[in-house]
Amino acid sequence: MLTTFQMQALLTAAVWTAGLSLIAFVLGGAVGLLIAVMRVSANRVLRGIAFTYIQIVQGTPLLVMMMLAFFGLSILGFDLTPFAAASFAMVIYSSAYFGEIWRGGILAVPKTQWEAAECLALHPVQRFWLVIIPQGLRISTPPTVGFMVQIVKNTSLASVIGVAELTYTSKLINNSTFQPFIIFSVVAVLYFCMCYPLAWWSRKLEDKLNVAHR
């Protein structure tokens, strides 16, 4: 069986995993919203920049982004801690996907909503932020939460640059105790405890949306 010390180490590691996920949700979400807005903007240059950003990020394995953020940036003189480098990579990674998901949601808002807002003399910026964005984000909620589950699972890749999150710590413990079945079962349960509420929430939101769009 696992010792109390090992159990504690795993729980601490789970906190790092949750922290990394949270950073990806919040900062990745903020950058992602910016990317989504650029992606649907009337300005061709902004649209092009956002498009290129999404293409590059989606075309690069997260594992490689982790390595780049840690080893690559340190060659350029930015010495990030493993956790900072992993956070950086996670934010870039999640922002591109959030941006693409939300772009779809924004474009799915009917044109008549723009017109109704325009006819009430709302400024273009007000139309966008008060009328279009809330509806676009709401339409995108199920895929957004689905992607959040992916984020939690993909934080495991931070183990390759030595972040003491769940996957890294479990390997470490396994190396000294050789109880892979027990250790990785516990780890799987911990991941499940973080992902399941999100999946459940996503399903609930989807049901609610289906009711609203009867």
Place this chain on the structure above:
Amino acid sequence: MSPIVKLNNVSKSFGSLHVLQGVSFDVAAGSVVAIIGRSGSGKSTALRCINGLEKINSGEITVCNHHLHHDVTRAQLRALHLDVGIVFQSYNLFPHLTVGQNIMLAPRWVRKQSKSEAHEHAAEVLRKVGLAEKFDAYPEQLSGGQQQRVAIARSLAMEPKLMLFDEVTSALDPELTGEVLKVMESLARDGMTMVLVTHEMAFAKGVADKIVFMHQGRVWEEGGGEMLSAPQTPELRQFVGNGL
């Protein structure tokens, strides 16, 4: 009275499709003008041009002292929208906001009303359309007729000088059209200047001061309610005949 809306030889095409071909008519302040005509005759387009939602190709439109040419600017359009309200066939309420929030949105952000001021005002226009108790409901919880009345209230809250209605009862079940028409009738009685596209001939005849019959992108006939009983053109005769 001087006209509040004046269309002078207005033309509008979508590509090679000439939808409006030299349309002219006036709307006197405080009057109700009904635009009738077959589907595809350009009624909605005329209304959308009055509200600047479509840019005209030639001619001139004057609405509440705003002059719309083919090269109208965004700022001019916004100034126009402060004076003109429009209600669409499909209501177009904001589904993520409650009835009250729908109505208060523009007064708060555009007219810069305080929260309590906007709230009071919203309650008042809701009462006018008979939906005072629906302030906190979401649009999806209302019937079509109720949603359309909220859309009217939302427009009214901006205190427009002119209201446009584009077939506002066409999407409703027959038993729900009455409640919406009643609201429009009371607005007309209160002296609101209104231009409405409608298929409700009895309503047009009873409420409108002037009826404009459009056909193939032109004003084919215009006159008072009596025009429907004594059509001058075969086209209107046929339209009235089919419509009844």
